[in-house]
Amino acid sequence: MTGKPPVLKTPIVMTIAGSDSGGGAGIAADLKTFAALGVHGTCAITSVTAQNTTGVLKAFDLAPEAVASQIEAICTDMDIKWAKTGMLASSEIVKEVAKQVKKYRLSLVLDPVMAAEAGGDLLRKEALSVLTEELLPLCKVTTPNASEAGTLAGIPVKSHEDAKLAARKIADLGVEAVIITGGHIDATDLLYESGTDSFTRVPGTFVKGGTHGSGCTYSASIAACLAYGDNLETAAKKAKLFVEQAIVRSVPVGQGVGPVNPLGKTLEDKERYLALREVKEAVSILADNPEFAELIPEVGCNIGMAIPSARTYEDIAAVEGRIVKYGGRGKPVGCVSFGASRYVASVIFAALREKPDIRAAINVKYSEEILEACKEMELGISSFDRAKEPGDISAMDWGTSEAIREYGGVPEVIYDKGKVGKEPMVRLLGKDASEVAKLAVELARRIE
Ligand SMILES: Cc1ncc(COP(=O)(O)OP(=O)(O)O)c(N)n1
Numbered sequence: 001m002t003g004k005p006p007v008l009k010t011p012i013v014m015t016i017a018g019s020d021s022g023g024g025a026g027i028a029a030d031l032k033t034f035a036a037l038g039v040h041g042t043c044a045i046t047s048v049t050a051q052n053t054t055g056v057l058k059a060f061d062l063a064p065e066a067v068a069s070q071i072e073a074i075c076t077d078m079d080i081k082w083a084k085t086g087m088l089a090s091s092e093i094v095k096e097v098a099k100q101v102k103k104y105r106l107s108l109v110l111d112p113v114m115a116a117e118a119g120g121d122l123l124r125k126e127a128l129s130v131l132t133e134e135l136l137p138l139c140k141v142t143t144p145n146a147s148e149a150g151t152l153a154g155i156p157v158k159s160h161e162d163a164k165l166a167a168r169k170i171a172d173l174g175v176e177a178v179i180i181t182g183g184h185i186d187a188t189d190l191l192y193e194s195g196t197d198s199f200t201r202v203p204g205t206f207v208k209g210g211t212h213g214s215g216c217t218y219s220a221s222i223a224a225c226l227a228y229g230d231n232l233e234t235a236a237k238k239a240k241l242f243v244e245q246a247i248v249r250s251v252p253v254g255q256g257v258g259p260v261n262p263l264g265k266t267l268e269d270k271e272r273y274l275a276l277r278e279v280k281e282a283v284s285i286l287a288d289n290p291e292f293a294e295l296i297p298e299v300g301c302n303i304g305m306a307i308p309s310a311r312t313y314e315d316i317a318a319v320e321g322r323i324v325k326y327g328g329r330g331k332p333v334g335c336v337s338f339g340a341s342r343y344v345a346s347v348i349f350a351a352l353r354e355k356p357d358i359r360a361a362i363n364v365k366y367s368e369e370i371l372e373a374c375k376e377m378e379l380g381i382s383s384f385d386r387a388k389e390p391g392d393i394s395a396m397d398w399g400t401s402e403a404i405r406e407y408g409g410v411p412e413v414i415y416d417k418g419k420v421g422k423e424p425m426v427r428l429l430g431k432d433a434s435e436v437a438k439l440a441v442e443l444a445r446r447i448e
C-alpha cells in the first residue's frame with residue numbers, strides 16, 4: 001500500500017445549556033462527555049445556576065442576545081454540524097436558539113430538560129409550548145425521560161405501551177426521532193423514528209451509583225456519536241453503555257444525588273494503556289542488552305509500573321512469570337499484564353505512598369560489586385534487614401517503608417542482604433519503567 005494513512009477529522013459539537021455550579025449536570029456533564037468520546041466540545045451558556053447535589057438554589061438566565069452571540073462566535077469560526085440543547089430556561093431563549101439553529105443549519109439533539117432530579121425548575125412553564133412548537137420541529141432527535149415524555153405528549157407515561165404512544169405523539173410535533181430513556185419504567189430505552197411503524201428497544205442494566213447529570217450525559221453522548229457518523233440505533237446503544245459506566249464510576253460528592261462521572265473510565269483506560277506500553281518498552285530495553293542478564297537473581301526478576309491512581313495489585317503492570325536468564329539474555333516468561341507481580345508491586349506501593357511520582361521498580365541481584373556500582377553512579381541508597389521483618393504484613397511493603405524512613409525519602413536503590421531461604425536483593429526505583437530499565441542496563445555495564 002502506498003500513500004499516507006487517512007487523517008480522521010475530530011468532530012466539533014456544541015452544547016447549548018445551563019451551567020451547574022456543582023459540576024454534575026449541564027455544560028459540565030456535556031463537555032466531560034464530549035472530551036471522553038473524543039469530540040471537540042464547545043458551549044453556549046443559557047443560564048447560570050447556583051446548584052449542588054441537593055438541588056437548584058437559584059438560576060440567573062442570560063439575555064437571549066448573549067446566547068445568540070456565543071452560538072455565532074462558535075459557528076462563524078468552526079465547522080460545526082451537531083449541537084445539543086439542555087436547560088433553555090425561558091421562552092425568549094428557546095425562540096433565539098430556534099433562530100440560530102435555522103441560521104447555521106445545525107443538526108440538533110434536544111434534551112427537553114424541565115427540572116433537576118434533586119429539585120428546581122429549569123424551564124419556565126410558559127416556555128414549554130414554544131419549545132414544542134418552534135424548536136422541536138427543527139430537531140433530528142429528542143431524548144426525554146419518561147416523565148418529560150409525558151409532559152411533551154400530554155399523557156402519563158408509566159409503561160412501555162404509554163411510552164410508545166407518547167413517542168408517536170412527540171414525533172407528530174415534527175421531530176425526526178424520539179428516544180424515551182427507560183430509567184423511570186425499567187432500564188430499556190425506546191427509539192422511534194418518525195414515519196416508521198417500528199420501535200427499537202435498547203436494553204440496559206440498572207446500575208448503582210450517582211445519577212445527577214445522567215440525562216445531560218446521555219444526550220451529549222448521542223450528539224457525539226452522531227457527529228462521528230453513527231446511525232441513531234448505534235448511537236443510542238453506545239450512549240446507553242456510556243451513561244451506565246458514568247453512573248457506576250460516579251463519585252460521592254455532596255449530600256444529595258451524586259453526579260455521574262463521564263471521564264472516569266476513559267482516564268483510567270488511558271493510564272492503563274500507558275503503563276502497559278511503558279513496561280513493554282522496558283522489557284525490550286532489558287532483552288536487547290545482553291549484559292543485563294548478569295543482574296538477574298536466582299528467583300528471576302520483574303519490572304513493574306503502577307497507574308497514577310493505583311489501589312490494588314491489579315493496577316500495576318508487570319511481567320507474567322517474571323524475566324529469566326535464557327540464551328545469555330533476559331527473557332520475559334509471559335506477557336506484560338496487570339496484577340502479574342506481588343514482590344515488585346509491593347515495593348512500588350510503599351514507594352508511591354511516600355512519593356506518588358515514583359511508580360516503577362525492578363528487582364536485580366545483590367552483590368557487593370553491584371552495590372559499589374550504585375555508589376559510583378551516585379544513586380541514593382537505603383536498605384533494610386529481612387531478619388527483622390514482622391510476620392503479619394507484606395515483607396516487601398514493610399522493608400521498603402523501613403528503607404524509606406531510614407533514608408528520609410524514596411531512594412533510587414533499596415537492598416537487603418537476605419536471610420535463611422531468602423535471596424538477597426537490590427531494587428531500583430524510578431518514575432517510569434523504561435527509566436529503571438535503563439538504570440539497570442547502566443549498572444550491568446559497570447560490573448561487566
Ligand atoms: C444546568 C442544568 N442543566 C440540566 C440539568 C438536568 O440534568 P439531568 O442530566 O437531567 O440530571 P438531573 O438534574 O435530573 O440529575 C441540571 N440539573 N442542571
Ligand SMILES: Cc1nc(C(=O)O)sc1CCOP(=O)(O)O
Pocket residue numbers: 299300301302318322340341342343344345347363396425427
Ligand atoms: C522473589 C522476589 N523477591 C523480590 C524482592 O524484591 O525481594 S523480587 C522477587 C521476584 C519478583 O517477584 P514478583 O513477580 O512477584 O514481582
